[in-house]
Amino acid sequence: MITSPDNLKLKEVRRLGRRAARDKLGLFTAEGEDLVMAAQDAGWVARSVFVPGSTPSSMPESLKPIPVEDKLLAEHSQLGSSTRALAVYKQRYADAPAGPVCVALWGVRDPGNIGTVIRGADAFGAASVVLGPQCADPFSPKAVRGSMGAIFTVPLARADEISELPGTTIALVAEDGEPLHEVVPALVERGETITIVVGSEREGLPPQVAKACAV
Numbered sequence: 001m002i003t004s005p006d007n008l009k010l011k012e013v014r015r016l017g018r019r020a021a022r023d024k025l026g027l028f029t030a031e032g033e034d035l036v037m038a039a040q041d042a043g044w045v046a047r048s049v050f051v052p053g054s055t056p057s058s059m060p061e062s063l064k065p066i067p068v069e070d071k072l073l074a075e076h077s078q079l080g081s082s083t084r085a086l087a088v089y090k091q092r093y094a095d096a097p098a099g100p101v102c103v104a105l106w107g108v109r110d111p112g113n114i115g116t117v118i119r120g121a122d123a124f125g126a127a128s129v130v131l132g133p134q135c136a137d138p139f140s141p142k143a144v145r146g147s148m149g150a151i152f153t154v155p156l157a158r159a160d161e162i163s164e165l166p167g168t169t170i171a172l173v174a175e176d177g178e179p180l181h182e183v184v185p186a187l188v189e190r191g192e193t194i195t196i197v198v199g200s201e202r203e204g205l206p207p208q209v210a211k212a213c214a215v
Helices: 008-015 019-025 033-041 071-077 113-124 141-147 180-189 207-212
Strands: 027-031 047-053 066-068 086-090 101-107 130-131 156-158 167-174 194-198
Touching: 008 019, 008 047, 008 086, 019 027, 027 033, 027 141, 033 086, 047 071, 066 071, 101 113, 113 130, 113 141, 167 180
Parallel strands: 047 066, 101 130, 101 194, 130 156, 167 194
Antiparallel strands: 027 086, 047 086
16 A cells, blocks of 8 residues: 555656646546546556555456555545545547547637537547647546546547648637538538537637638
8 A cells, every 4th residue: 555645656646737747748647436447448558546545446456456545645636535546547649630520629728628528529429629729738637527538538639720620620609600500410411521610718719710610
């Protein structure tokens, strides 16, 4: 059982609470038995899995769970004393976004919203989610929790320009125009690849980005 805060694995977990460390190390954490099992079901291999040392763990032995003194684990957890499992994973990004249906986020700064979009994209069968400029970290604890496990099943990609997105790009804006629920099914039925581009919570899409979209 780990009982020292100087344990190197726990020190790594603490560092991963900061985006700079996640970006540098290419790692992230997921908390909760449901998320850890979702990762396993999706074929993700955990670098480390930590569980409270005071109670029997429900984690499979194949994950090699490491017991940690309860108070110490709570100090390294985003959930506090309620955490039943905390795991470390390597981040994954696809080389390029893919269709036939793709969702691209542009300037979405709230990590909780990032997680919600990833979860929604998974629900309607999107092939990938793209993180554009000035987006929050999809591997932040809040985004990972918000995805409810979809972070492990929907491929993520990165893009800097609208031209990098696959297929017909559709700007999601709160203005007059063709209804999204009519445009998207029509394009999909014709076998076209589409990317739905979503802007920030307050400002929406920058005008130049919306203008660059095909629809």
